[in-house]
Amino acid sequence: MEAIEFDKHNLLDEQEVADQVVLFNVDGKSSKQKVLLLILRDLYNLNWQIRIGGEKIEVYPPEFYDKETIKNAMSVKRNEIIKKNKKWIDKNIDLARKNLANGLDVLTSRIDPLIEVCETRKQHDLFRIYRYYWSSPYSDYVGRRIKLIIRDNALPNKPVIGIAALGSPIIHIPERDNYIGWDKDTRTKNLILTMDAFVIGALPPYNYLLGGKLISLMLASKEVRKIYNKKYKDKTTILYNRISNSLVGIFTTSLYGKSSQYNRLKYKSETIYKDIGHTKGYGSLHLSEETLREMITYLKSQNIEVNHRFGDGPSWVMRVIRTAGDALGFDSDFLLKHSFKRDIYFIPLAKNSIEILNGQEKRPEYYNFTKEELVEHWKSRWFESRKKNSEIINRVVDFDPSNFTI
Numbered sequence: 001m002e003a004i005e006f007d008k009h010n011l012l013d014e015q016e017v018a019d020q021v022v023l024f025n026v027d028g029k030s031s032k033q034k035v036l037l038l039i040l041r042d043l044y045n046l047n048w049q050i051r052i053g054g055e056k057i058e059v060y061p062p063e064f065y066d067k068e069t070i071k072n073a074m075s076v077k078r079n080e081i082i083k084k085n086k087k088w089i090d091k092n093i094d095l096a097r098k099n100l101a102n103g104l105d106v107l108t109s110r111i112d113p114l115i116e117v118c119e120t121r122k123q124h125d126l127f128r129i130y131r132y133y134w135s136s137p138y139s140d141y142v143g144r145r146i147k148l149i150i151r152d153n154a155l156p157n158k159p160v161i162g163i164a165a166l167g168s169p170i171i172h173i174p175e176r177d178n179y180i181g182w183d184k185d186t187r188t189k190n191l192i193l194t195m196d197a198f199v200i201g202a203l204p205p206y207n208y209l210l211g212g213k214l215i216s217l218m219l220a221s222k223e224v225r226k227i228y229n230k231k232y233k234d235k236t237t238i239l240y241n242r243i244s245n246s247l248v249g250i251f252t253t254s255l256y257g258k259s260s261q262y263n264r265l266k267y268k269s270e271t272i273y274k275d276i277g278h279t280k281g282y283g284s285l286h287l288s289e290e291t292l293r294e295m296i297t298y299l300k301s302q303n304i305e306v307n308h309r310f311g312d313g314p315s316w317v318m319r320v321i322r323t324a325g326d327a328l329g330f331d332s333d334f335l336l337k338h339s340f341k342r343d344i345y346f347i348p349l350a351k352n353s354i355e356i357l358n359g360q361e362k363r364p365e366y367y368n369f370t371k372e373e374l375v376e377h378w379k380s381r382w383f384e385s386r387k388k389n390s391e392i393i394n395r396v397v398d399f400d401p402s403n404f405t406i
Helices: 012-020 032-045 067-084 084-096 103-108 120-130 174-180 184-193 210-217 222-232 289-301 316-328 332-336 353-357 371-386 390-398
Strands: 004-007 049-052 055-062 113-117 145-152 161-168 194-202 247-254 275-278 343-346
Touching: 004 032, 032 049, 032 055, 032 067, 032 103, 032 289, 067 084, 067 289, 067 353, 084 120, 103 120, 103 390, 113 210, 113 222, 113 371, 120 145, 145 222, 161 210, 174 275, 174 343, 184 194, 184 332, 184 353, 194 210, 210 371, 289 316, 316 332
Parallel strands: 194 247
Antiparallel strands: 004 055, 049 055, 113 145, 145 161, 161 194, 247 343, 275 343
8 A cells, every 4th residue: 555655763853753653743843844744744634544664654545535534624724714814804704794684584585696796895805705604715716717796686685695706627637528528639729618616605594595506506597607708708818828708618526525515406307517527636635724834934945936827837736745745855746646536517508518618519509597597496496495494494593694703
């Protein structure tokens, strides 16, 4: 079984060596030692097995990560980010509360979603603070970006139902590329016809009524496609210098296996969210923000710079880890390929989305699902039954916006 190895005597003090134990104490350690100990700590917290041998410390990955382990790791990263941004969150929490619905009002609302594109500072601030609400850590996309706030137009104050965001897709995901039938040249040409949904979620009290499914359905509407066209049609991208002509498909992922939010999302016999497989788990989500910061500190101390410009290749964080691995002498590729697997979902916006993307056809045959018909489908399929559940009703009624916290 493969393992990642560290030199024992570069990491442990004499007592730790004698006791054959790693205490993860970084006090008084050099920047180099801190990085290696923090990596060990992160892996230990994810149930990697640590074996202390003669000259080496060997760390073996688990066969798989269970859902609880992933949630705990995400909680650590989220808490680090929230702590870092606490002053800003405290300053803007009243803005978040003022834009949420009272539970009683939602039960009597006919729910009429209004899609609002973030353009002003206030809209972006509102989106940002709501994004901190979820258990997965906050991160942003580079390249094309559209952030959406979905409000309930049926209530006087138009409270927020949920938020969604689209961003430029990740350049290379083998499982996605195989599903579409992309070779490198075709992907380079047609990736521009897609976006990644990197945020999809409902806020309380709408989340108790499966509002997440409503937000998910909204992304398949022709209204969202028109929003994209208005912002990006005939615009040239920075990467590959491509023209954004149209949007024919959206990809998203689920960190915790098959998503209850995306599963069984069908309309008129069409599967809206197609589960197309899962990633191999290559990434950096299993490393804490503290560890990444210490890597950067160490690289700076060695006068090593990592480019941070859009279009330079793989993500900056991945390059930081690779560069640190080269400088510190650990196998960064082995570390990166044992992150968390994600389920991949595809939202085709046209009947022939696959054929458009793999180059077999040129003209999209759009479904043109309207926002109104998707909302009515959500109401009849999920909303009405949830309103008959006494436990759900109590949770909705008990929600008070003034108690909303991050």
